[in-house]
Amino acid sequence: MASSYTPEVSGGGFRARVQKLGGHLAGMVMPNIGAIIAWGLITALFIPVGWLPNENLAELVDPMIKYLLPVLIGYTGGRMVHGQRGAVVGATATMGVVVGADVPMFLGAMIIGPLTAYVLRLFDNAIDGRIKPGFEMLVDNFSAGIIGGGFAILGKLAIGPVVNGLTKAAGSGVDWLLDHSLMPLVSVLVEPAKVLFLNNAINHGVFSPLGVQQVAESGKSILFMIESNPGPGLGLLLAYFFFGPKSLRPTTPAAMIIHFFGGIHEIYFPYVLMKPRLILALMAGGASGVATFMIFGAGTVASPAPGSIFAFVAVTAKGSHVGMFLGVLIAAAVTFGVAALLLGFGKLKSDQEPDDDTTSEAKTPEEIADEPAVPAQRTASEDETDSTRKENA
Amino acid sequence: MATINGKDIRKLVVACDAGMGSSVMLASTLRKQLGKTGVTVEHTPVNSIPADADVVVCHSGLAARARSVAPDKPIVPFQIFLGDPAVTKVVKAIQQGTDLNV
Numbered sequence: 133m134a135s136s137y138t139p140e141v142s143g144g145g146f147r148a149r150v151q152k153l154g155g156h157l158a159g160m161v162m163p164n165i166g167a168i169i170a171w172g173l174i175t176a177l178f179i180p181v182g183w184l185p186n187e188n189l190a191e192l193v194d195p196m197i198k199y200l201l202p203v204l205i206g207y208t209g210g211r212m213v214h215g216q217r218g219a220v221v222g223a224t225a226t227m228g229v230v231v232g233a234d235v236p237m238f239l240g241a242m243i244i245g246p247l248t249a250y251v252l253r254l255f256d257n258a259i260d261g262r263i264k265p266g267f268e269m270l271v272d273n274f275s276a277g278i279i280g281g282g283f284a285i286l287g288k289l290a291i292g293p294v295v296n297g298l299t300k301a302a303g304s305g306v307d308w309l310l311d312h313s314l315m316p317l318v319s320v321l322v323e324p325a326k327v328l329f330l331n332n333a334i335n336h337g338v339f340s341p342l343g344v345q346q347v348a349e350s351g352k353s354i355l356f357m358i359e360s361n362p363g364p365g366l367g368l369l370l371a372y373f374f375f376g377p378k379s380l381r382p383t384t385p386a387a388m389i390i391h392f393f394g395g396i397h398e399i400y401f402p403y404v405l406m407k408p409r410l411i412l413a414l415m416a417g418g419a420s421g422v423a424t425f426m427i428f429g430a431g432t433v434a435s436p437a438p439g440s441i442f443a444f445v446a447v448t449a450k451g452s453h454v455g456m457f458l459g460v461l462i463a464a465a466v467t468f469g470v471a472a473l474l475l476g477f478g479k480l481k482s483d484q485e486p487d488d489d490t491t492s493e494a495k496t497p498e499e500i501a502d503e504p505a506v507p508a509q510r511t512a513s514e515d516e517t518d519s520t521r522k523e524n525a
Numbered sequence: 526m527a528t529i530n531g532k533d534i535r536k537l538v539v540a541c542d543a544g545m546g547s548s549v550m551l552a553s554t555l556r557k558q559l560g561k562t563g564v565t566v567e568h569t570p571v572n573s574i575p576a577d578a579d580v581v582v583c584h585s586g587l588a589a590r591a592r593s594v595a596p597d598k599p600i601v602p603f604q605i606f607l608g609d610p611a612v613t614k615v616v617k618a619i620q621q622g623t624d625l626n627v
Contacts, residue, residue: 147589148589148590148593151590152590152593155542155571155572156572158542158543159543159572162545163545329542329584329586329587331542332543333542380605383605383607386607387606395546396546396550397546398541398542398546398584399606402584402604402605403605405586438546
């Protein structure tokens, strides 16, 4: 029965679609994190308020953020759509949105790079097989040149100004949240989305573009620290280690090391998906962490990616290290406390086995087919029904 | 249930969201376990599962996307990253050349 592993050919499910869109956004940024970190470290070192102020080397800061990083993102976005040819026109067209813009054009690059590559792909498909032998290279080069150049002009005249306005509006939205001390509430949205494997989409698709704008303005940003804070995950794993189902306790120390030092947060998501009510602990921990960062005015100069404590130490802005460590520790402590409470300090009988069947042996194909959609619907509100069910049982 | 024989698996792909984090970790673990069998283990983003993969391993939270990208591939969803029984079964099937239900 071939359909047993092919139940959702259409890629159905709201979560899969959101994940896919987010995956595209993050996919344009993530291969370029190395360049973003290079820029962040140069900024942290050589700007006037940095560790080693140096006017000569600080000249690197502006061109890198304004040109290099958006062009790399446009290049990568183009490559995702149409290979090397797409990458070339994506980078070319990105120049149209970055020249003359007064904010880092990450968002503009994420739009125009793939769009230009898509148009080139349509053109390539349309003329496929119709070129007279010997003229392929002429047509290939000039089609890419004309489409890439055309979109650079379109970007400069039309897309750039619009995205410039949008980026500024998003930036002032962030400022408003900071001014009104509402930033911790962002964790309430971020933490559940994170464990549904939207972590990269949020961090690199949303926070990174806004964060670099803040770093360019003020030398540091709190936005990089919201999703990547390893504190909540550590607190959760500690709670599992002491009070979780006995069968899972031995796996948690290794998971803690991989999570906290290796920065691979995915490793703790399953522990949350097994007991969805624990998302409340992560929300509380994440919000406390963000609040601490805010009180201490902590920020990083680039995305700590992966979200390891080592990456945090490396990219934390000068003077922010105390706030950073406190934020991580408080987030871990709060998450641990709330999660321990939710796990009944290991005394709830019903909790001694994971809610979800982890030995996927027992599952029928139908269950496996349904499975991906299930955790998406398990939000905190449904959490109550979940625990009531258990008490009845 | 579709069945695939462990002997027919030449290339195992571990997929995660970005293809840079958790999949790399699991792939390096599996590469060690499958070193002697000559099976190629690769890690990729879930959006670009290669056409020559014989079996795809990914977290159950990403299985829907894996199925939409590679509808004709056997997908093995797992729950936990360390010592998941579903993954262990794949390794056993490859090592012993036994049948694997997916």
